[in-house]
Amino acid sequence: MSLRLRKHIEEIITLSDAEFDYILSHFELKKFRKHQYVVQEGNDVDQEYFVLEGLLKSTYLNEDGKEHILQFSMENWWVTDYQAFNNHEKATLNIDCIEDVIVLVLTDSNKNKLCSEMHKMEHFFRIKTNTGYVGLQQRILSFLKFDARSRYMHLIEKYPQLYQRVPKTLMASYLGVSRETLSRFSA
Amino acid sequence: MSLRLRKHIEEIITLSDAEFDYILSHFELKKFRKHQYVVQEGNDVDQEYFVLEGLLKSTYLNEDGKEHILQFSMENWWVTDYQAFNNHEKATLNIDCIEDVIVLVLTDSNKNKLCSEMHKMEHFFRIKTNTGYVGLQQRILSFLKFDARSRYMHLIEKYPQLYQRVPKTLMASYLGVSRETLSRFSA
Numbered sequence: 159m160s161l162r163l164r165k166h167i168e169e170i171i172t173l174s175d176a177e178f179d180y181i182l183s184h185f186e187l188k189k190f191r192k193h194q195y196v197v198q199e200g201n202d203v204d205q206e207y208f209v210l211e212g213l214l215k216s217t218y219l220n221e222d223g224k225e226h227i228l229q230f231s232m233e234n235w236w237v238t239d240y241q242a243f244n245n246h247e248k249a250t251l252n253i254d255c256i257e258d259v260i261v262l263v264l265t266d267s268n269k270n271k272l273c274s275e276m277h278k279m280e281h282f283f284r285i286k287t288n289t290g291y292v293g294l295q296q297r298i299l300s301f302l303k304f305d306a307r308s309r310y311m312h313l314i315e316k317y318p319q320l321y322q323r324v325p326k327t328l329m330a331s332y333l334g335v336s337r338e339t340l341s342r343f344s345a
Numbered sequence: 346m347s348l349r350l351r352k353h354i355e356e357i358i359t360l361s362d363a364e365f366d367y368i369l370s371h372f373e374l375k376k377f378r379k380h381q382y383v384v385q386e387g388n389d390v391d392q393e394y395f396v397l398e399g400l401l402k403s404t405y406l407n408e409d410g411k412e413h414i415l416q417f418s419m420e421n422w423w424v425t426d427y428q429a430f431n432n433h434e435k436a437t438l439n440i441d442c443i444e445d446v447i448v449l450v451l452t453d454s455n456k457n458k459l460c461s462e463m464h465k466m467e468h469f470f471r472i473k474t475n476t477g478y479v480g481l482q483q484r485i486l487s488f489l490k491f492d493a494r495s496r497y498m499h500l501i502e503k504y505p506q507l508y509q510r511v512p513k514t515l516m517a518s519y520l521g522v523s524r525e526t527l528s529r530f531s532a
Contacts, residue, residue, distance in 0.1 A: 226489035302413035
């Protein structure tokens with residue numbers, strides 16, 4: 159299963175077997191059950207997660223108890239509360255499992271260690287963060303550019319798997335529409 | 346004026362005089378007048394800009410000709426159309442000057458050269474991108490968490506300079522409210 163990580167990293171840099179084994183030794187395999195929390199608001203966040211299997215959601219809980227979905231994460235995605243992780247602050251997000259989940263856990267100190275020991279891992283993470291940055295910018299632009307129906311169309315075109323796997327109530331919340339409006343889109 | 350860049354980089358890494366001179370030799374000083382375009386929709390984008398002086402806006406032009414403001418950039422900020430710059434695509438954004446602007450220009454190839462030759466510059470840019478990522482996530486969350494008045498309050502608290510320097514019509518557009526609504530906020 160760790161082959162998935164190697165393939166993912168080698169999309170950007172090339173690794174010898176020894177290098178990959180060394181990198182992998184800094185990760186820990188962890189399983190979470192559906193509905194379990196990976197990151198919980200108010201807690202310290204010193205881990206980042208590479209998703210091997212399953213689906214998670216990152217959410218923000220409003221003062222009135224309403225859950226807003228920031229993003230979904232599935233196979234080959236990296237996820238954590240990056241504000242908390244990067245700045246050593248308490249989590250403001252919740253990240254929980256929509257399906258049973260298997261992740262590879264990388265601690266903050268192991269990430270820094272890998273990046274400082276291996277220039278090419280620093281390069282890998284720089285490029286991955288660039289991709290993440292553009293993804294978030296796209297999400298902001300999609301709010302500015304498109305109405306909810308177009309956002310829905312783009313989403314299922316770009317991530318057809320999400321449509322199959324994400325419960326419709328959550329999909330509606332992500333798009334910022336009611337469950338009823340979403341039904342009209344998919345009709 | 347290049348001292349501003351050195352100070353900025355040295356917030357994250359330490360440089361010798363020779364190292365900084367070498368880095369600086371990869372940048373080019375450029376001036377733009379108020380209203381001039383730095384990036385224009387549809388064009389290639391192979392430059393990133395470090396703002397030494399002045400204020401710019403990154404915008405998306407809707408099909409109906411409505412301009413949506415993605416972000417403002419001022420002194421010590423890096424700006425370009427990152428989707429186009431990172432992925433070698435045509436610009437989908439416009440970036441133009443709200444004030445006269447002086448920037449240090451870094452081309453894509455010079456950025457890659459610096460990052461590959463100097464591990465610590467790769468580190469610097471990774472950490473800067475992390476910060477940018479969290480900033481964008483904050484902007485998404487602010488849409489989910491706050492109403493327009495609270496977004497306005499947060500903005501002027503975090504960036505008091507912006508309030509002085511950005512014309513109110515643009516400020517309203519950034520917050521997604523009408524000019525009239527904005528006047529009520531600041532009353």
